[in-house]
Amino acid sequence: MTAWKLAYHANCWGPLGGDAVGVTSINRLAYRTFGDMAVAARDIAAAGYDGIEFFDGNVVESAGDHYAAIRNILADTGLSLVSVYAGGNFIFKDILDEELARVAKAADAARALGAEHLVVGGGARRHDGTRLSDYDALASALDKVMAIAAEHGLKAHYHPHLSTIVENPDEVRTIFGKTAIGFCPDTAHLAAAGGDVAAMVREHASRISYVHLKGWQRDPFAFVPVGRGDCDNGAVIRALKDIRYTGWICNELDAWADPAAGARESHAFVQAELAKV
Template sequence: MAAWKMAYHANCWGPLGGDAVGVTSIGRLAYRTFGDMERAAREIAAAGYEGIEFFDGNVLDDAGEPSEDVRRILSATGLDLVAVYSGANFIFADILDEELGRIERAAKAARSLGAEHLVVGGGARRLAGVRDGDYDALAAGLDKVVALAERHGLAAHYHPHLSTIVETPDQVARIFETTAIGFCPDTAHLAAAGGDPAALVRAHAARISYVHLKGWQREPFAFTPVGEGDCDNGAVIRALKEIGYEGWVCNELDAWADPAAGARESLDFVRAEAAKA
């Protein structure tokens, strides 16, 4: 598995939320894990990972600058900051500049802290349903993310996500017909939306330079360690090997009673499956 470097997302060490000020200030609405990020990093490093991914709200301080706490944590644990995850509605023209300004601040912080990748989700699903032009607006916004990421020396990736207008395989194909952004497959979200993650990896191989692996179970709905549940991550690992993927693979788990144990279990699974492949 020499061509793969393994990272883990810090989101399992506390509840996921958004900064409440974003209700009245779109430009300050960031994702955040409300937990002890130092503990998360220590346990991720102890599990055997080389890298870590944070949400945008966790890498920015109160003034919107790169977090010195995160810089200290990275130095103390020896982990590389691999990626920062952000997102936006993208389809509402009146607020797009505010959203992009916030994403650019996250990109600036990510690069300052040593990251290589910027991952974004989004494409709001309106309460009344999708309107004509929403996919075009999303694609245009994602192309602007590509440009701002390049300004900061980052590779930009789009992460299809449940509850957005890009969930299903057809929707994934549709958005990638009209934007130049890279594809960060999150295997659990793709499977839960009715897709075959391994097939999607093969179909969009040329766009993939960063990967999220996550487990998912159908009943009751839950995210799980990478090797558990109804998402065949073994098949995804084989597909990644077939397309000659090299680079960072980020395991992820949104919530787990023992986050450190979930991190170890996921890494053991990926190593074993990659060795078999």
């Protein structure tokens, strides 16, 4: 069997949002799941996963007690913290230092808690349209994220995302032609933007050392467990096998009525597909 380790993102165990203070203080605008992360971790461990990913807001908030709350969660469940996820606009020069200070806080938490990866998403779409120079600004910011990650002994990855200036295959090619940061493909977002995700995995094979698998259905638009919907994650798994990928696969699902059941279903799908290859 291919030597992959399975993790799950804790973002499904409550409403997704950010710190409202970030509206007026950019360095506080972290992602956060407004739920009980201890419950999330117990459900994820019970579903058979070995690792977990948290949003930056859910780990940085425990910095005052030296991350004791998160350390206890990891110890109680036996899960490894694999990655911390952060984001930013990244194209606006006047606020970039504030955003990078927040990314550095996420990196501090990731290092303290034993994570291997730092993942960022973003690249704002302007109200009056994207400018070509926005890709240069984003690439420059991602180079700075790489430097922050390296200082903390982490691998840095960029995560293309709907609603940003990097959604479709051409935009993905554009940004990775301007920065050396790693590529964390989110299969659902790439598929929803019109990408052949398996082909993109093969095209960008040398960039990939961490992966988000997520299901997506076209009509009605929704994110779903990994084996459902219109994103062929089976083909993606075969592509990852073909490029000899090793490392962590993080299943993800933004919202689900029964998050524990969603985690179990996605785990079972990936294990079944791995058995085939």
